[in-house]
Structures are given as C-alpha cells and as structure tokens.
Amino acid sequence: MAEALVSAIIQQLANVIADNAKQEWRLVTGVDRQVQKLQRNFEAIQCLLEDAEERQFEEKSVERWLSRLKEVAYDMEDVVDEWKTAVLKLEIDGVESIYVKKKVCSFLSCFACCRQVVRRHDIAAKIKEINEELDVIAQEKDRYELARRERRQPRRLESTSFVDVSTIHGRDEVKNKIVSTLLGGNDIQTISIVGMGGIGKTALAQLIFHDDKVRAHFQNVIWVCVSDFFDPNKIALAILGGLDQNAVTNLQNPISLQLILTKISEKIRSAKFLLVLDDVWTDRDEDWVPLKATFQTGTSGSKILVTTRKKSVARVMESSDFDLEQLSDEVCWSIIKQLAFRGKNDALCKNLEEGVGREIAEKCDGLPLVAKTLGKIRPCLLYCAIFPKDFVFRPAKLIKHWIAHGYLSYNNDSGMEEEMVGLEYFNYLASRSFFQDFKKDSNGDILECKMHDIVHDFVQYLTNEEIVEVEVNSSEDVELNLSSKKAHHLRVTIASSGQFPVSINGIEKLRSLLIIGAADEQSITWRAWQAFFQRAKCLRVLEFNLCLGIYISLGREIIPEEIEKLIHLRCLDLSSFIGLKKLPDGMCELYNLQYLNISGCDELEKLPEGIGKLVNLRSLDTSGCGSLYYPKGIGKLTSLRELTRVIARVDGNNTKEFSVGDLENLDLLRGSVDVDLRGDVINVEELKRAKLHNKIHLQQINFRSRLLESDFDAAIQASNPLPNLKMRVLPETTYLTSSE
16 A cells, blocks of 8 residues: 555646646745755655565564555655645635725735635645755665565556466466367367456466476467457458467558458468467357357367357357366465465464465455455555455445545546546456455446455455454443554444444544444434544545435534535545534635535525535535535536535526536536426527537436426437437436436
8 A cells, every 4th residue: 555655646646746836825935946956755665665565574674664664654745735725716706805905905814815824834844844854764674675676557457477486375286287188189279268257277277388298399379368348350461470470570551350360370380389269258159150260270180279258259269168267275274374474474474374365265255366466455455454254335425535535546638537547446456356246237247345354354454553443332421542542444333232433532634434223213413523533634535324214313404514614535435414404614625626416405404605616526426315405516517526416596597506408517527417497488598508419428318307207209300419428308206216
C-alpha cells in the first residue's frame, strides 16, 4: 500500500507545482522549492518500496521505517488536498466572498482576504514540517540497503513461458503424464489442461514448456497467450514470430490472415513443433477452423498444448483432456510458507503453522494462485479488509470507495472513465479467484459476490494496524479510544442493544468510517455526530448504512453543520435516515464530494440551495426520497455521471426550482434517469433546452407525469433526442425495476 500511496503523492505534487505556476492564488514565497524538494525525496524512495514492503515481514526495523513513511505520505496527501480545496473554493465562490473589486471593499471582504493569507501560511508551515521529517526518513533508507526495482503499471497481465521452477508444487505426477503424451505418437495432436481459475494451469504449462525432454524432442517450441479477446490475426502473428521473428518483420501492410497462415504452414512443414496456447476462452468452432487447418500441415508428431477453464474449448479443439485437480492443504501450506513467511525464524514459522497458517491453507481450496498472489496484493484488495467476512460486495459501491481513496492508477488523457478503470481492477481480482459466489445479470456482469475466505484472512493479517474493527454492544454512552492504534480505516459494528459511541479518540487521521448495525433501527445522538465531525477531519469515506435494510434514527431533523469540516470527504452515504428532513447548508462546502447517497430518506424535504457548489459530484442517488425539492443548482453539477431521480418543472424555466431544461449541461450522465415532471402543460422550448442530443452516454430517460403519453409525442420529437436514447413516458406513480 505504501508504494501506491507514494506514487499518488508524487503525481499530486507534480500537479501542485504546475497549478501553482498558473494560479493567481499562490503559496507563500519559497514554498515552491519546498514542494519540489518533497517531490525529489518521494521519488528517491519510490523505487525502493517494493523491496521494503516484502522485507517488512522479516525485519522489524524496515517495518517501522515503512510505517513512518506511510504516515508522512498520508499527512502530505492531506496537505496537498487542503491546498487544492482552498484553490477550488476560491474558483467557486471567490468572486462573492473575496474579490469584490467592482464594489466598495467592505470589512467582510478584507477579513476574507486576510483569512486566505493565514490559510496559505498554515499550509506552507505544514509542508515545511513534513519536508523536515521526510528528510530524516530519506537519509535512513540507505542503512537498510533496499534494492531498487522497476515500477510496474497495473494492466491486464499477459502470460509468458518463463517460470521459477522452485515455486511450483504438487504437479509432478500430472506433468509427467502430459510430457509422456506429448512425446508419444506421430499424430498432430491437441492436449488440453482444464481447470478452474487460479488452480495452476499456466504454471503447469510453463513447467512442461521448459522440460529438457520436451525441448530435445521438438525443433520449435512456441508460447502464445490467447486470453479472452480472440483476434486470429494477432494469434497467428504471435505463432509466426515464435517460429521466425524475421518472417514477421518482413511482412508488409496490409497483412491478411491468409498470408500469415501461409507463412506458418511453410515453417512447420519441415520441423516438429510444440505450440502452447495459454488461457483460451473462445469455444466457437468457426474461430478456430483456419488455425486448426494450418496446424495439420505440420510435421508428424507435432503437438498443441492448450490451457483453458472451459470444457467446451477442449471439445472444439478436439483434444485429449487433463483435468487439473486442486492441491492438498499440505501443498498449499508449503506455498504460503515459501512466499509469505520466508526469512522468519523457525520458532515463528512453527507458531504460524500451528495457528492461523494451517487454517488458512485449508481455506485455499487447493488454488495455488490464491496462495502465490498474497505477496503482491494491491491497495484495492487490501482495502477490502474493512468489510466483514461473508460481506456481499457490490462492485459499483466498492469501486466508489477505491476512487474516493485514490487507489486507481488513472490518467485523465486516457479517455477512460475512472469507474471503468475500477471495474477493470475488480474484474481482474474476480478472475483470479479473490472473489466468489457471483450473482450476475443477463449480460454476464457481476452484480454481487463475496470474498474468498483465504483472501479475507490475509488482508486482515496485512492491515491489522491500519484497518480496525470495533464492536459496540452497550446502550449506555460509550467512549472509544483508538489512540494506541494507527487506524486509518474504521468499521464500527453496533449490536442490537448498542448505539454509536458518543466519543471516539484517536480518529484525527481516520480516512474511512463504515457502520454496520445489527438491529432493524439504530440511533446516533446529536452529541456523537458533533464530536465525530469535529475530530475526523481527514475522512474520505463515510457510510452509515453498510448493510442495506437498516434504518438510522438521527433524533433531529437536520445533520449538524459541523459536517462542513470534512473538506476531504469524497463518498457520503446517508441512506435510510429516519426523521431527516433537511441537509445543512454546510454540506455545500464539501467541494471534493464525489458520491452522495441519500436514497430511502423518505422524510427529506429539500436539497440545499447551494448544492451547485459540489462541482466534483459524480453520483447523486435520491431514489425513494418522495416529494423532494430539487433546487436550480442541480444543473451546475456538470461532473454528474449518475443521477437516479430528479423532479423537474416541464411547464417553463422556473427561477428557483429545477426545470427539465436544466439538464442542458449534464452531458456526462450515464445509464438511466427518472425524471418526475411537474406542471399541467408541456413547454416545448423548455424540453428543447435540455439538449438531449448531447447526452451521448445516456441510455434511457423515464418521464413520469400526470399528462397523457400522447401529449408528449410531438414535444419529444421536437427535443431532437439521439436515436439510441430510449425515452419512456409513464404515469406519475409508476416505477420501473432495474431489469426494465
């Protein structure tokens, strides 16, 4: 996690330097140099972190050094975020609160200017203090003789033929059987290794590929990673490159599949070959026909070895199958000992084996990839330790948390939405057996899943200081003290007889708070709210209803204004609050807020007038909020990707209420939007103002109105929507299910 954190900090510092050069609102003199020095120090440490994160389990001194570095990195991230927030605040409301140049400079405007100068000096002082601490940490790194390693960008991994033989366990018998089959007979034969994800198919194929007898028997051995996107030209080029790289270099564009296959046929006629096709998913016979026909022109005794999860692939390839069985607990434990606990003393290894180690090995379910990958867990995976065991994950919600914490390697210039990058991360983990018990939609996309027990045990083991879980089972006023822990993420489980603690000490650096209630209804006192908001100022994620179906009693009609102190907050879930009628104006000061969920707050009467200040808001979920008042400012939320529901005037452009034309600039909306229309007539010009032809990402709009569907026909056509935008007109009380 330290490596990802430092990488994010370096990028943020680079942005600060660039932005500070352009902005009129600058840090105090000399801080530019301090920021550049910070960047250099972090960069000098960055390339050593992979080695440090491995050695921390063996050497306590490295563990302590890494822990100090992480704390400094977290502090720096907060300071950078504070600086960016201050600049953003000036951009949003600076004209009104500070730069009143066209009016007489009032006492209030001068006071605001002075306050901004004080804030700049405060930020500058924090940067200087962090720099001094980082200087010491950077100097200390040399004493640990950490090895430099090349940084790797997260991407979809492509298998290669190379393997460390010493890391493969429990496959000697099946390996010998497959090798024997490959070396026997004069037919051009296909052999498939079939098994579930993570069971070790690729590792076994790599072992066979490098076997001395196999190498001596075949004149040509070629390795091709096929993966789930089937591109016959790419596969054919990879095969030709494995036979003769010069043959690929000499090809001239355009390169047809026929030309490549002809070249392959010429190469395999005179020499016996072994072709390994790793990770094959495509089971359509027509996809393989040209390649299979080409293989049959090869020298007698040539063989093709396929690895796949799907029996149907083996049938299409007309192959002999070897079903890979799960490993024994003994073998799984040997993998864990080798990779996770190497270098520890014998006594510690013995304690691990007698304690949690054996239990974990049993939970591997014979999957070597699970055991091996534990040493390379990404921050996204580690974060999952904050959720309880057997928790039902919903990818969309989990990805929002990842984005809120900045865990994704995201490039603004890539043209790819951050949520889609997060989905790639999630699918990568799911395909490697870290999640299980999938519930999918009709398109095969994962809606729900659970985490594999072995993974949950290990992420808890690796994050036992940063991610903390406490249980409250008393209905009396409870005070918690986390000062002795280095908690950055906290899960509070409230028993059926308990209530949220009135005070929690040691949460000044807390970044996540998730609450789980055991009863159907939980209560949080006003005093507890205020105390928490005043202390936990570094929060990124705040979720009061982790387990759906729980209702939370606030005791008052409005949340405390102190919530405005949570300037770093990105993800806020206030769903299913009982008695909540109003959101405080202070919420509009949360300029970094990206995700706001107030669904199920059926007594909520209005959204704050200043909601348009939340310029970074990407998702607003107000489903199940009844007759909620939507102010005009909703139309300023130009970063919105998800808007579940909105109530809009359709009879004209209302000066205060949200009108249908205020959708005009919300061009990033995706998925489906429910629009409850108010008004007795349809103003065609107002509907045109919505500029539905610019909503290129939106798939469906469900209009609900007391007006007849026939009244909408001409107006909808006049609004010039895109042909692929599905528009439905429904009675006012009708709501669609997600499958419709």
